[in-house]
Amino acid sequence: RKEVEQDPGPFNVPEGATVAFNCTYSNSASQSFFWYRQDCRKEPKLLMSVYSSGNEDGRFTAQLNRASQYISLLIRDSKLSDSATYLCVVNRDDKIIFGKGTRLHILP
């Protein structure tokens, strides 16, 4: 089993809709969690960190469920510019593991 797993998608979602995807991790000792965004042929960029209490940044909400070992990302009122690949990142003892990403296409 991979240490970090994501549904590769693609998720095809109409503009304005809400979309959510999860990422599961296998090692309960994982310490910190992040979502990165990667546009086509570009480098990954930090979207948001994921805190135990959950956190929100505008239309984006990230949550962590340690008991079930998953993190989630919710995007409300999706925009065409949200089309990208979303990478889940897990940090354990300074070992950084990226998921393979979930592709999101926002349809006009």
Next chain:
Amino acid sequence: DAGVIQSPRHEVTEMGQEVTLRCKPISGHNSLFWYRQTMMRGLELLIYFNNNVPIDDSGMPEDRFSAKMPNASFSTLKIQPSEPRDSAVYFCASRMTSLNQETQYFGPGTRLLVL
């Protein structure tokens, strides 16, 4: 700030040739990471340095790969000899490792094609 700088941006070479990828981290960052990204395997950490010292090179595929960081502002990843299966995008990232600072900043990547 110029961000993480990588060169070359594109490299096409023939099997057996030596390839050297270069990275300049963001000034003041004390951790540097080399990643490889392919469609099949996603983004894989190859090696990372803390204060110019290699900490974890368990992701380096084999002896053909080597990485150095002679000073805080420069790192190289070398492949010798290169093989077609090394074709990928190689990213360098840097980070200021301190309390509550875990964000990695990625360079634009080097697209390597080995024929």
